[in-house]
Amino acid sequence: MRTKLVAGNWKQHGSLATNIDLLAAVREGAAGLKAEMAVCVPYPYLAQARSVLDGGRVAWGAQDVSEHLQGAYTGEVGAAMLVDFDVRYVIVGHSERRACYGDTDAVVAAKFDAARQAGLTPILCVGETLAEREAGITGKVVTRQLDAVIARCGAAALADAVVAYEPVWAIGTGKTATLLQAQEVHALIRARIVTDDRTVGEELRILYGGSVKPGNAAELFSQPDIDGGLIGGAALVAADFLAICAAC
Numbered sequence: 001m002r003t004k005l006v007a008g009n010w011k012q013h014g015s016l017a018t019n020i021d022l023l024a025a026v027r028e029g030a031a032g033l034k035a036e037m038a039v040c041v042p043y044p045y046l047a048q049a050r051s052v053l054d055g056g057r058v059a060w061g062a063q064d065v066s067e068h069l070q071g072a073y074t075g076e077v078g079a080a081m082l083v084d085f086d087v088r089y090v091i092v093g094h095s096e097r098r099a100c101y102g103d104t105d106a107v108v109a110a111k112f113d114a115a116r117q118a119g120l121t122p123i124l125c126v127g128e129t130l131a132e133r134e135a136g137i138t139g140k141v142v143t144r145q146l147d148a149v150i151a152r153c154g155a156a157a158l159a160d161a162v163v164a165y166e167p168v169w170a171i172g173t174g175k176t177a178t179l180l181q182a183q184e185v186h187a188l189i190r191a192r193i194v195t196d197d198r199t200v201g202e203e204l205r206i207l208y209g210g211s212v213k214p215g216n217a218a219e220l221f222s223q224p225d226i227d228g229g230l231i232g233g234a235a236l237v238a239a240d241f242l243a244i245c246a247a248c
């Protein structure tokens with residue numbers, strides 16, 4: 001039985017002053033909900049997230065991690081540093097990092113590996129651009145992104161991970177994939193993992209991300225292979241994030 005997970009991705013938003021109300025409201029609102037919940041905050045706010053969320057039902061996470069354990073890598077944050085802040089989840093391979101910061105499939109696989117070795121749960125993002133969808137190569141792109149991780153870590157490594165399918169054209173655009181489009185790719189992702197490891201594939205949580213809102217969450221989450229969501233914009237408004245969590 002796969003427990004649904006809703007993870008917020010705050011991206012580069014927030015401040016010490018404004019986070020307090022958001023974190024406190026999420027903690028309080030989460031008390032009566034069944035889904036697993038997490039918020040992935042900017043690095044400087046991990047200590048604050050821990051202090052507000054500790055002992056509650058909402059886990060906290062980061063949005064990226066270095067592929068290196070430690071060393072002369074100015075600006076990077078290592079997985080062990082995240083462990084110091086009791087982080088549970090870390091997003092790897094978000095399309096914004098792939099597009100703006102040159103995270104290749106190989107780099108994403110290395111980050112996934114570093115996160116796992118430190119005992120963190122990676123949330124591996126995969127997804128196609130609009131051009132790739134229109135060219136009919138969505139399945140090929142998503143499979144290539146998964147295969148890079150499987151080649152490096154093995155399919156069994158996904159037992160300690162979460163996958164998020166985020167069509168790039170649906171992120172922050174207000175355009176959501178149709179239920180059929182989303183379910184089709186989720187099923188393909190699961191089938192790819194099942195090919196290598198049936199149990200891991202069947203147990204794998206596959207989140208949908210891309211303009212999830214209170215109004216469309218319930219129908220998305222009712223699809224057989226959609227096990228929750230990775231939420232950007234709506235995670236910055238406590239009532240919206242909690243409504244999405246309640247839709248599980």
Ligand code: PGA
Pocket residue numbers: 009166170171172173174209210211212230231232233234
């Ligand atoms: P969005 O972002 O919900 O604002 O579309 C999702 C994401 O980028 O993870």
